[in-house]
Amino acid sequence: MPKSLAPWEIERKLMVKTEDKTNVRYGHKPEERPAEEYMRYGVINLDKPAGPTSHEVAAWVKRILNLKQVGHGGTLEA
Numbered sequence: 001m002p003k004s005l006a007p008w009e010i011e012r013k014l015m016v017k018t019e020d021k022t023n024v025r026y027g028h029k030p031e032e033r034p035a036e037e038y039m040r041y042g043v044i045n046l047d048k049p050a051g052p053t054s055h056e057v058a059a060w061v062k063r064i065l066n067l068k069q070v071g072h073g074g075t076l077e078a
Contacts, residue, residue, distance in 0.1 A: 039065060 022029055028037065048057050054072050062070040 039067060 028034070044061065046057065046061070048054065052060075058070045058072050061067070
């Protein structure tokens, strides 16, 4: 029986069928997207520690990232 390889032992290659430029009016490739765009349209998956309220954590994120608006989806309490 052949030895099976662990996933990290498998050599992988990226195959590209064609290369093309993306017009920035229609977005960016993920690896070329500016951080400002991630913050404007992105989501932060935050594991809130016990203690501070959801409102406090949202205020901290707003202040640390210098954002105009921050919100959270429902309660963050455990």
